Every structure is written in C-alpha cells, then in structure tokens.
Amino acid sequence: MDRTILGLLAILAAFLAGSLLLPSWAVSLATVALAKALVILGLLVLLRAGLVPFGQALFFALGAYGAGMALREAGSGDVVAGLFAGTAAAASAAVLLGFLMARYREIFFAMLSLAFSMLLYGLLVKNAALGGTDGFNVPAPTFLGWAPSPATARRVLLAVAAALAIGCHAAIHVYLRSTMGRLATAIRDNEIRVEYLGASVQRAIHVKFAIAGTLAGMGGVLTAFSAGHIDPGMSYWTASGEFVFVTVMGGAGSVLAPIAGSFLFEIVRTYAVEYAPQAWQAVVGAVLLVIILVLPGGLWSLFQRRRGTQPP
Amino acid sequence: MTALLSAAGLNKSFGAVVAARDVHVDVAAGETxxxxxxxxxxxxxxxxxxxxxxKPTSGTIRFAGEDVTRLPPRAIVRRGIGRSFQIPQVFGTMTAVENVLVALGVADARGLSPWRPFARPDVVGHARATLERFGIAAHGDSEARLLPQGVRKLLDVAIATVRRPRLLLLDxxxxxxxxxxxxxVMETLMQxxxxxxxxxxxxxxxxxxxxxxxxxxxxFYDGTVIADGPPDRVLDDADVRRHVIGEAHGRARP
Incomplete structure (x- = not known):
C-alpha cells in the first residue's frame, strides 16, 4: 500500500490510543488541531491550483453555526446530526459561491473570499437571536442517543474527529493523485493549454472550491463541539489568516502536511499563550518567519527527498 | 466534396484595427x-x-458540417480541432511525460474520475510512446520549463495530438x-x-x-486572403512576392 496511506493509518491509531490515554487538556488540543487540519487540507487543494482564499473562515463559521443552530432548534447535542447539518450548510454555500469565485484568480480571488467572510461576520455580530458578538453555547456532545459524561464525551469526540479527519485526508490523497487532482498543477501552470486539451478550467476550480468549503465546514463543526461555544470570531479575518498561515507553514507537498502544520501551530500557540500571554502572536509570527527562511517548502520539505518535482 | 473546415466571410476588428476582412478558407480532409x-x-x-x-465580428466557421463559430476552445477541441502555439503552451513545472499524461487524462472519458490514478503504468507507457513518435522521449523526465525551445515546440504539438484531432492548426x-x-523539427513533426x-x-x-x-x-495580406492554391503558383504570384515574400524576407523566393 501507499506510504502516505500507511502514515495516515498510523496517525489514526495514535489518535485512537490518545483518545483513551491523553490528559484532558491534550484531548481538546488534539481535537481542535484535527478540526483545523481539515480546513487546511481544503486550502491545500486550492493552493495546488495556485489559489489562496483569504476568507476560508467563512465556511469554518458556517459549519459551526449551521450545526449549532440546527441542534439548538432540535434541542439535541448529537454529533452526527451536527456534522451533517453544519457540513451541508458550508457545502451548499461553497457550491453556490463557487459559481462566482471560479471566475477570479490571484489577489482578486483572495479578496473576494475575504469580503464574503467579513460579510458573514457583520451579519453574525448584528444578529441578536444568535447572540451577537457573544455567540451561543453548543450542548454537550451526544453520539446517536448515547450521552456519556462530559469527560468521556470529549474523548469520544476526539476519536470521531480522528476517524473523520484521517478518512478525509486519505480521500484527498487519492483525489490529488488522479487526473482531476493533478489538473490543479496544470491550471496553475497554464490555463490556456488546459482549455485547449478540452477541459473546463472554471469547472475544475469550482469543484476544488466546493471541496475546500465542505472540509472547512466539517472542521468548523468539530471545533464548535470541542469548544462548546460558537461566536462570530470564527468568521473574522484573523481566523482566515491563521488558516493560510498554517497552510504555508505545513507546505503543499503532501496531505500529511496539514496535520503536521496544524499540530505544531496548536502546540506553539498553547505554550506561547501560557508563557507569554502578552506577546504570543509575536512568538507565533517568529516561528513562521524561521520556517519560511529555513524551509521555504514548509515543514513538509523536511520529509521530502526528491527535489524539483512535486510528489503526488 | 464537402469541406472539413469551411470559414466564410470572417471579419474581426479590435476597435479601429481590422485584423481580418472577409476571409474565406475551405479545407478538405487530408490536405497539408x-x-x-x-x-x-x-x-x-x-x-x-x-x-x-x-470570436469573429461576423462570418461563420463550419467544421465537419457543424457551425462552430461561437463555441469556446474546449468545445471546439472536443469536436476534433487541435492547435499548437507560436509560444509553446505547455505545463512548465510538470515533466514532459506528465504533460502528455494530463492530455491523456483529459481526453479519456473516464480519465477525469477523481479516483483513477493519474500515472497508471499503462498510461505512462502510452505517454512515452507519444513522446517517442515526436522524437523527444529522451526528455520525458525533464520539467517542461527547462527543455530547449525545439523540444518544447514538439511537446506542444504532441499534447495537441493526444485527442487525435481531424484538423491540426500549427502556429x-x-x-x-x-x-x-x-x-x-519540421521533418519529425510531419512524419x-x-x-x-x-x-x-x-x-x-x-x-x-x-x-x-x-x-x-x-x-494573407492586410487581414485578407490574397492568394490560395498550389505552392508554385502562389509563391510566384506578383502580389504575394511583393507583399509577403519581399516584406518578410527581403530576398527572392528559393
């Protein structure tokens, strides 16, 4: 079997073991890191085509609010139902906005995406029914009718997040190896030739945008359950910036990079906030600076032996 | 005999600049x-x-009997017209083999499935055979942007032929x-x-x-066709010698 898939299975096994053995603070950190790895995985799909959305938090927040509102309506805390509701909300928004976004490239693509995310932020902040700037709480997670104690529920949530995230990473790995996936590099290199081979560049980008939005929505739902709370900050531009930051930090070489990047970021942030609460952003910024200077291809280039070519 | 390609009364202007005026060209299958x-x-x-x-300002283009005048490039390519470019349009960061693989994948109805691997051994073999036909198999594993111009030009044509076009336009x-x-290069191409x-x-x-x-x-001269026929007649034509051969090369024809 493929080495990346084997690596993903090993990571899954480690997380499942971790869901039983880790201390509770680490359980939350791991869940959030996995949730955000999903968002970054989506950004990787777009980055391969040369597109960087500066407003991906739009779908992250839509996933969280979609799940939160559906569950509040139903008076339930079911994780499966929340995942379906939130992911569907983000996915349909991504499909819809994709019709517009697929027409733009480069800075225009980035800024349009940012504009949509800030639009959502503005709407959420003004909406009293959704708690305005305070947001609202998400019920304690239950699993298809099973309602374990909150401490156990957190551990089960990590296991669910691990299964889901690893499954998505494996699926995207297979996708990136297909012609559809490799079309991203072709589009980045030369759109005219792609059209003259008989493929629609706009449709390919639309599909990639929809995939990225769906993954971001899923990540938003998991983050909402893990934090137990939702607020408009999830859609703010700094959240989008953080996703781009971690994507660059991880690199676009492999689907393992988003997991590695997301973890390193959560760990650095946790310790930076702990030891330098007034200056944690400066610490995180310094880490990115060092990575860009030392490893221009992202963390992943540490593991890459072949140079010059992009592995599938 | 019906023409494979039939362009009738094509006009194109960019503002005040007229790039094509009343162009008529019929192409029969098998011509060079x-x-x-x-x-x-x-x-x-x-x-x-x-x-x-x-898109022409006016006029019609028919290919194999079908009006293709306002279709986008990908629709025209799917109907059997391929093209190469004066500046080769290849995928610079991909190897020559990968360039052909993209073309093969896009041409194959099942190739665009999100699950079928891009580089399956049988397709890679096919891609290398395509490069072989154009005499550039030795460059298969080099990135296209690093290839010499002549090789890039051949690669540009090679990927345009993957769909087996009935008409190929080489710029x-x-x-x-x-x-x-x-x-x-021309000999390899034509073979x-x-x-x-x-x-x-x-x-x-x-x-x-x-x-x-x-x-x-x-x-062509000034946006329109001034002569059309067998090479000796056209290359000997007084207007062609004055407007085309004289201006372009400043020397007599071979």
Missing part, C-alpha cells in the same frame, strides 16, 4: 496547407478564430528555432502527423519549409 503572410497580416487571428480563442511550428534545426493521417494547416515564415511541406499555400 501552409499559411504565409507578413507579421500582422492576419494569420494568427485566423487560427485564433477557428479555434475559438477569438509557426519552427519559429524561435535555429536555422539548422528548423528542417529537422508523426502523417502517421496519424491528420489534416494540417501550418503558419510559417520560412518559404523553403512552405515549399517543401505544403501541398497548398494560402497567402
């Missing part, structure tokens, strides 16, 4: 046509209109290549294309190459 004309005479505009890159296949290499029995229309400035490979020559 050389298109000549000074820079700005409307040769590339014609190629761009036929392949959907530019200056030997431009940017040294004089010594020109004939070698590979003849094996596939494709109808070829090529734009060319070198009259020796036109005289050697074209079965018919179309001369």
């Amino acid at each position: 046509i050389g298109v000549i004309g000074a820079n700005g005479a409307g040769k590339t505009t014609f190629v761009n209109m036929v392949t959907g890159y530019l 200056e296949p030997t431009s940017g290549i040294s004089a010594e290499e020109k004939f070698a 590979a294309l003849r094996a596939g029995q494709v109808t070829v229309l090529f734009v060319e400035h070198d009259m020796q190459i036109v005289g050697r490979y074209a079965g018919r020559v179309i001369a």
